[in-house]
Amino acid sequence: MTVAIPLSIREALDALSNTPDARLIQGGTDMMVEINFNHLKPHNMIALRRVQELRTWTKNADNTLTIGSGVPYQEMETGELKQLVPALAEAARTVGSPQIRAAGTLGGNLGTCSPAGDGLPVLFALDAIVHLQSADASRKLSIHDFMVGVKRNARNANEIITGVTVPLLDGWQGYAKVGVRNAMVISVASACLAIDKPTRSVRIALGAVGPTIIRCRDAEVWLSEQIDISASTAIDAAVAKEFGRRVALESKPIDDHRSTAEYRRHAVGVLAQRLITRASSS
Ligand SMILES: Cc1cc2nc3c(=O)[nH]c(=O)nc-3n(C[C@H](O)[C@H](O)[C@H](O)COP(=O)(O)OP(=O)(O)OC[C@H]3O[C@@H](n4cnc5c(N)ncnc54)[C@H](O)[C@@H]3O)c2cc1C
Numbered sequence: 120m121t122v123a124i125p126l127s128i129r130e131a132l133d134a135l136s137n138t139p140d141a142r143l144i145q146g147g148t149d150m151m152v153e154i155n156f157n158h159l160k161p162h163n164m165i166a167l168r169r170v171q172e173l174r175t176w177t178k179n180a181d182n183t184l185t186i187g188s189g190v191p192y193q194e195m196e197t198g199e200l201k202q203l204v205p206a207l208a209e210a211a212r213t214v215g216s217p218q219i220r221a222a223g224t225l226g227g228n229l230g231t232c233s234p235a236g237d238g239l240p241v242l243f244a245l246d247a248i249v250h251l252q253s254a255d256a257s258r259k260l261s262i263h264d265f266m267v268g269v270k271r272n273a274r275n276a277n278e279i280i281t282g283v284t285v286p287l288l289d290g291w292q293g294y295a296k297v298g299v300r301n302a303m304v305i306s307v308a309s310a311c312l313a314i315d316k317p318t319r320s321v322r323i324a325l326g327a328v329g330p331t332i333i334r335c336r337d338a339e340v341w342l343s344e345q346i347d348i349s350a351s352t353a354i355d356a357a358v359a360k361e362f363g364r365r366v367a368l369e370s371k372p373i374d375d376h377r378s379t380a381e382y383r384r385h386a387v388g389v390l391a392q393r394l395i396t397r398a399s400s401s
Pocket residue numbers: 142143144145146147148149150151152167188189213214215216219222223224225226227228229230231235236237238274278279280281303304305306
């Protein structure tokens with residue numbers, strides 16, 4: 120097996136052109152599990168960890184934020200990134216253990232594209248743009264077009280995910296998940312709620328209750344008709360409960376080794392109710 124260790128995106132793309140069958144590895148927290156269980160036996164690998172360009176983030180002039188695909192979760196949990204995208208900080212804090220968060224990245228979450236990936240509901244709630252680059256072209260794809268199924272995405276084999284761009288919203292945002300225990304756990308159900316007061320929008324995205332992350336468009340519209348999103352008034356408990364019920368109706372869960380569909384549907388309803396209650400009391 121060969122392992123290329125590029126120091127720039129250009130070098131990484133050159134390596135990918137020279138060895139088109141190579142597998143990209145960033146933090147390795149998904150990839151090494153696959154290799155250790157013999158689910159994957161790559162002949163060539165390209166390790167992205169030393170590509171500094173992927174490990175940076177930038178606040179853009181148009182009130183957006185671009186986060187490199189190699190920025191580890193631990194950097195999102197605290198500091199300025201936490202201030203700018205609180206829901207991402209909350210999601211990052213729920214990923215695995217400190218060791219996993221030191222290595223694991225959004226690029227890897229997007230590469231694996233599991234519906235239970237904790238970064239993904241946040242990216243869906245924020246209508247993130249995914250940046251993809253190949254040796255001779257770059258493109259931007261809405262997160263809604265990027266994730267196409269369970270562990271399936273629209274990345275071409277010759278492309279590297281270089282980062283994501285999200286808007287900096289003006290309003291409360293948060294993330295919550297349910298698992299079989301409180302820490303070191305893959306989501307059984309998860310939800311991200313984000314409010315933008317200037318555009319009077321409320322966004323809710325669900326994880327682990329469908330083949331892709333689900334945006335609950337009907338519940339979003341319903342809620343924005345019930346309350347004035349731009350005002351900081353407390354939300355009636357009955358409205359919060361009905362919001363949870365409507366969110367649950369939009370989930371498409373299945374039974375599997377982690378949970379029953381019925382429990383998952385119940386759980387996302389409760390998570391949505393709690394998130395909107397937290398938002399209204401903040
Ligand atoms: C003990 C443990 C606990 C975990 N807990 C959680 C959890 O609570 N929540 C959660 O969401 N996940 C969890 N995970 C899974 C994993 O940590 C995350 O999915 C993480 O985001 C993967 O990032 P990574 O950089 O390590 O990806 P890697 O393992 O390096 O890569 C994952 C996939 O993405 C591809 N890839 C990586 N970078 C790029 C790129 N720049 N361009 C194109 N493709 C790329 C790789 O080729 C590979 O297919 C856990 C894993 C372990 C081992």
